Amino acid sequence: MSDKFADDIIAFLPNLRRFALSLCRAPDTADDLVQVTVERAFAARHQFDPTTRLDAWLFRILRNAWIDMTRRARTRGTQIDIEDAPDASTVDGTRITETALMLRSAKAAIETLPDNQRDVIMLICVEEMSYKEAAEILALPVGTVMSRLARARLAIANKLGIKTGEPRSSGSQGDS
Amino acid sequence: MQKxxxxxxxxxxxxxxxxxEDRAAALDLALMNSTDLTDRLALFMDTKAAAKEAMEPLLRQPVPDHLVETVRALSAADQQARMSSDDTVVAFPQDTAAPAQSPVWKLPLAAGLALAVGLGAGLMLSPDSSTGLGSIEIAALADTRIIAALDTLPSGEDVVLPDGARIAPIATFFDGARTLCREFEFDRADGTTVVSVACQRNGQWDVQMAIAAAAASDTGYAPASSLDTLDAYLSANDAGPPLDPDAEAAALSTLR
Structure with a gap:
């Protein structure tokens, strides 16, 4: 018997894992988080509005599950082990423009962002949610999402050596 | 200085x-005359592209089989459940802040899950013959042993009562009205788990919400789905972050 809801969720599992990994940074915990998300999604499937994006709905559930997990971890004193990101230490910020290195340093740049900036980067730039969808997932006003997203991108640009000019002013040097 | x-x-x-659209049209024009603007725009385009590309390889990691199997199993269970019967849901009474601003999908209620809110001591969820869940009584707040646990037991610890029931405070926090509240789990001797939030009102613990579920799994914990309801409750009531152990101890000491 085919179940489109289930098939669609399976199709989004890689995206859910990616978002989970960006939140908790430990592959095992990420998989647990996806598992909980899937369970909650099925428990609530009759509340899903099929005119909206399933992935946005799933991300919202996943993020709530993460908040809940951290809340419990904090009070129960259990540690969520954070796998150190080997990429972060191997990039030295010199002007090597190898694509691979650029990608690794972009990944490192994202990983070193504050959590609330990384969330918006993952949802909007990586998962291609709209500002409104991201705002609903994060339970934030759209304006807050936008200001975090702009800050996050300026920070990434800085780390990658993308010319940032002088934001909001007229003093850019214009060499390209 | 020009803005x-x-x-x-x-x-x-x-x-x-x-x-x-109107601002976009204005920007289209402005971009033709300003390298500063084009540079600033390029930054936002480049960072998006870089982020997307950098995270792309993660999508190609193989998904563990057990996750796919979970989805399949839930789907199968779902179809079976739809043939038999459904949820027991007791709605929010009007005096409790319902999360009116929240989209409906923020409040999922699982099958086999019963919810009751804002009742006083001895709250009772009526049995529903179709669920087999039976009657669940949360004698909680008339029960001096539970009151004692809420008054004194640090979050993260638990106490087993003589009848085999177990109470475990999960967190202590202040809600939006600066009322001291505790989230706790109460496992009845019969294996039923109740996840509840109680807040201090007039010197006693008043149950704000309780989610009861027959312990369906070996773990004895309420199913994860019930925690969505808890999430919705916490956000609707502006629950603050859990107090750290020292702050919690200080807050609880004021009760004595």
């Missing part, structure tokens, strides 16, 4: 295709 004609956020929204 910037376009803010970073507007340039970013333009790069993301989210700038309202």
């Amino acid at each position: 910037p004609e376009f803010t970073d956020e507007e340039l970013m929204a333009y790069a993301d295709g989210e700038l309202p």
